[in-house]
Amino acid sequence: MLSVKRIARGLRGRISRAGLQLQGRLSPGGSYVCNACGSAVQGFFAYGPTQDWGCPTCGSSPRERFVRHAVDSGLLRLPGRDSRILHIAPSEQSLVALFSASGAAYVRADIYPASYPGQEVRRVDLCDFPVGAERYDLIYASHVLEHILDDELAMRNIRANLAPNGEAWIIVPLHDRPTEEGGPDMPRRERERRFGQWDHVRFYGEDIALRLQRAGFAVERIAATDLAADVRHRQGLTDADTLWRCRPVSL
Numbered sequence: 001m002l003s004v005k006r007i008a009r010g011l012r013g014r015i016s017r018a019g020l021q022l023q024g025r026l027s028p029g030g031s032y033v034c035n036a037c038g039s040a041v042q043g044f045f046a047y048g049p050t051q052d053w054g055c056p057t058c059g060s061s062p063r064e065r066f067v068r069h070a071v072d073s074g075l076l077r078l079p080g081r082d083s084r085i086l087h088i089a090p091s092e093q094s095l096v097a098l099f100s101a102s103g104a105a106y107v108r109a110d111i112y113p114a115s116y117p118g119q120e121v122r123r124v125d126l127c128d129f130p131v132g133a134e135r136y137d138l139i140y141a142s143h144v145l146e147h148i149l150d151d152e153l154a155m156r157n158i159r160a161n162l163a164p165n166g167e168a169w170i171i172v173p174l175h176d177r178p179t180e181e182g183g184p185d186m187p188r189r190e191r192e193r194r195f196g197q198w199d200h201v202r203f204y205g206e207d208i209a210l211r212l213q214r215a216g217f218a219v220e221r222i223a224a225t226d227l228a229a230d231v232r233h234r235q236g237l238t239d240a241d242t243l244w245r246c247r248p249v250s251l
C-alpha cells in the first residue's frame with residue numbers, strides 16, 4: 001500500500017497548495033519549515049517555473065522566507081526602536097508583521113495604495129520621491145525596481161531618503177545573464193515573454209550591483225547560495241534568492 005509519504009514524494013514535483021494542505025491534514029508536520037509562519041510543512045507548492053515556491057499554510061514566497069532567515073540568523077539587522085522603516089510594496093505579510101513589531105516607526109507605501117484595501121498604505125512614487133523632513137533607517141523594496149523604467153532615478157531617490165547610516169534592502173528577480181532592458185515601447189506580450197510578466201520592463205543580472213553603486217551605494221550581496229545546502233532545502237529557498245544590502249556613500 002502506498003503511504004502518504006510516498007504519495008507526497010511522488011507528487012511533490014508539481015503539487016498544488018490545496019494538495020499540500022490536504023497532506024498536512026492527513027499527516028501533520030513535515031520535514032520542511034516555513035520561517036514566515038513557523039509551520040512544519042510537507043513541501044512548498046510550485047509557482048511558474050519554480051517548483052518549491054509557496055508555503056501551503058501562509059503562501060510565503062522563497063524571497064520572503066529568505067529575508068526572514070537573514071534577519072533571524074543575524075545576517076541582516078533591523079534598525080532599533082527609535083528608527084524609521086519604509087516598506088515599498090508591502091505584500092509579504094510576515095515581513096509586515098516583523099517590521100511592525102520592531103518598534104520602529106513603520107511606513108508602508110506603494111505607487112498604487114488602492115491595491116491594499118483596508119490597509120494604511122501611503123502613495124510613494126520612487127521616481128518622484130522628494131526628501132522628507134525625516135529620513136529612513138531602512139528602506140525595503142522587494143521586486144519593485146523591475147517595474148520602473150528609470151530604475152537608476154528610483155535608486156538615487158531611495159538613497160536620498162535614507163539616513164546617513166541607513167540601509168536599503170533591495171531584491172529583484174535575478175538572472176544569470178547581464179541585465180536586459182525592454183524600453184518604454186516594448187509591447188506587453190513581449191515583456192511577458194522575455195521578462196516573465198507584462199509589467200516588468202527588464203530583467204536584471206548580477207550587474208544590478210553596478211547600477212546601485214552608480215546611485216551612491218556601497219553594495220553587499222547576501223545570497224541564499226552562501227547558506228548551507230540543508231538550510232536552503234528545508235526552508236524552500238532558491239538559488240536566485242539574493243538581497244542587495246545598500247549603504248549610502250559620499251558621491
Ligand SMILES: [Zn+2]
Nearest residue numbers: 034037055058
Ligand atoms: Zn508559511
